[in-house]
Structure formats: C-alpha cells, structure tokens
Amino acid sequence: MQVCSPDFVYHTFLNPNDGQKESILKNGLRPLSDFPESERWKQIETHMPGFFEKLYDDVAKPIIQKPYANSGIFVSPIDFQLLPNSMMHNKARIRIPISRIDPEHAVLTYILNDERVRLPLTQENLTATAKLWDDVLVTEWFAKDESRMFLYVPQIATYQPQGIPIQEDDIETF
Known part of the structure; x- marks a missing residue:
C-alpha cells in the first residue's frame, strides 16, 4: 500500500x-536556527557544535549547491494516518501542500541499501519515492534507530528562507 x-x-x-x-500559525514552520535563544538550540550547539552545518553538507548541499544558510526544516511525505500501528498514528500534525516547499532550497532524502539517497525535489522524484517506499518498507525502517526515527525513511529537508507558511486548516488533530 502506498503511504507516501x-x-x-x-x-x-x-x-x-x-x-x-x-x-x-503566526510565523510559519521555521528552522531551529531562527531561535538561537531557545534551550534546544543552545543544547545542540553546546554538545554538538557545527551539527547542522555538517548535516546540511551531508544531506542537502550536493543537490542544493548553495552555502549553508540555516538549520533546515525536515518534513516527511509519509502519511502516518495510513499506518495504524505506527507510534505517529493519530498524532496532531501539519499537512503541507508540496507547492509550499521551494525546490531550489530542498532535497528529498532517505537511506536505502546502506546508502544515503539525495534527490532534487521534483514531482517525478516524489512519485517514484512514493511507489518505492510502501507500507512494508516504511514500517520496517521507521524508528529503526529510536534516537533518529526518520533517519532511514523519506524526508524532505528544506532550507528555504522565511520557513514554510502554515494556515489554520493545515493543522490536523485526531
């Protein structure tokens, strides 16, 4: 079953x-680096200095080919409402039309066969990824590493300036 x-x-x-x-709702979905005074940002920067720059270099820079600008926003095409046994099922979420993600500042990524896949954010790549990552594959690999639940499964990392605009009707509660 298709779940992406x-x-x-x-x-x-x-x-x-x-x-x-x-x-x-007020400011959109923003990267953590937009909040340098937040406890979470300070904790990550203290314990893992340069973490977000290294993550960008590994995951996104080969595709985006722009200098590091912010810590990025990670969203997923996986619809966990289609996976009733997942820990993410019935969690409040934001459902964002793909048209709000700027493909010039985004990369579609996942790990398959022990290799990090990085793809430009195109409709063709999204469709192919949705066909590849069915319910069986997502269930097998989501939260395989509990400290990094989304490490293996499809994600979109976006580094677009100003974040992602969000509207009230994008928020879903179950």
Missing part, C-alpha cells in the same frame, strides 16, 4: 502542548 504522498508533506507535533502551534 507526492502532493503533501507532514510535520508531526510530538509535544502538542508546548505552545508551538500558535507560533507556527
């Missing part, structure tokens, strides 16, 4: 009561 959408990407609220929803 070629038309929408998703961002799940892992902690829906932390006040993020209001900020996201």
Whole structure:
C-alpha cells in the first residue's frame, strides 16, 4: 500500500502542548536556527557544535549547491494516518501542500541499501519515492534507530528562507 504522498508533506507535533502551534500559525514552520535563544538550540550547539552545518553538507548541499544558510526544516511525505500501528498514528500534525516547499532550497532524502539517497525535489522524484517506499518498507525502517526515527525513511529537508507558511486548516488533530 502506498503511504507516501507526492502532493503533501507532514510535520508531526510530538509535544502538542508546548505552545508551538500558535507560533507556527503566526510565523510559519521555521528552522531551529531562527531561535538561537531557545534551550534546544543552545543544547545542540553546546554538545554538538557545527551539527547542522555538517548535516546540511551531508544531506542537502550536493543537490542544493548553495552555502549553508540555516538549520533546515525536515518534513516527511509519509502519511502516518495510513499506518495504524505506527507510534505517529493519530498524532496532531501539519499537512503541507508540496507547492509550499521551494525546490531550489530542498532535497528529498532517505537511506536505502546502506546508502544515503539525495534527490532534487521534483514531482517525478516524489512519485517514484512514493511507489518505492510502501507500507512494508516504511514500517520496517521507521524508528529503526529510536534516537533518529526518520533517519532511514523519506524526508524532505528544506532550507528555504522565511520557513514554510502554515494556515489554520493545515493543522490536523485526531
């Protein structure tokens, strides 16, 4: 069964009561580097200096070919509502039309056969990825590494300036 959408990407609220929803509606979905005073940013930068630059260099720069600008926003084409046994099923989420992701600042990526795949964000690549990553493959590889749940499965890393605009009707609760 196809569980990846070629038309929408998703961002799940892992902690829906932390006040993020209001900020996201007001300012859009923004990279963590836009919040240098946040505890999370400080913690990552203290314990893993340069982490986001290295991640960009590994995941996105070969495709985007622009200098590092921000820590990026990671969203996934996986529709976890189609996977009732997943820990992400029935979690509040943002359903974002793919048209809001600037392909000039984004990369479609996943790991398959022990190799990091990096693809330009095109409709053709999204459709091919959706066909490849069916429910069986997503279920096998999602959260294989519990500390990095999305490491293997399809993600879109976007480094677009100003983040992703979000509207009230993009937010879904179950």
